[in-house]
Amino acid sequence: MRKNKKVMLIILMTLVIFMSGVNWMYPFSPFSIKKSFSYLADPLVVEQYRSEVDDFKKVYGSSDNGGEKIDLTMDRVKYILEQYEQIWIMSEEPTKVSQDSLDSILFELKEVRKLTIELTYEESYNENAKDFLRMMLEKNIALEEEVHVLKDSTFHSYITLSRQMGNLHMGFIQSFGLFTSFYEEYSKAM
DSSP states (O other), X not given: OHHHHHHHHHHHHHHHHHHHHHHHHOTTSTTOSSOEEEEOOOHHHHHHHHHHHHXXXXXXXXXXXXXXXXXXXXXXXXXXXXXXXXXXXXXXXOEEEEHHHHHHHHHHHHHHHHXXXXXXXXXXXXXXXXXXXXHHHHHHXXXXXXXXXXXXXXXXXXXXXXXXXXXXXXXXXXXHHHHHHHHHHHHHHO
């Protein structure tokens, strides 16, 4: 009887250690309890990105018509900008990444895709602005695919998920660069 208790205790401890390891090593696995992991972006990249977003907001704010009628592009820019100000992109602190947070990122990307397509067909721009708008749309579609891959990464390790999240982070920064280039070209023609 004592031997059975000892064997059961060893099995139970082994199972607890195994589950803890799975939770940490494979955050999105079916055996994981939390189904989330912590992502920490490079603080220097975040600091520079925040600076670029702030600079853009100053330029965009100075372009405001002061209460006059705002055209479609000016109106949509403020909504598109929200995509680039998500907490996980702007934070120098670790952020929790879960299936729900990935759903939220995907939702933002889809909304911006709709706005970008609307701008493409409702407004007329010079060739350079059209090219930047097209490249931003293509980049955002690629980012949507990256989010889907992350969501479906059931058996990827923490290291792989963190790397994929870093790639997604850099993709958003590249997309923001295309967005600012589009806006600069649009502003020249105003």
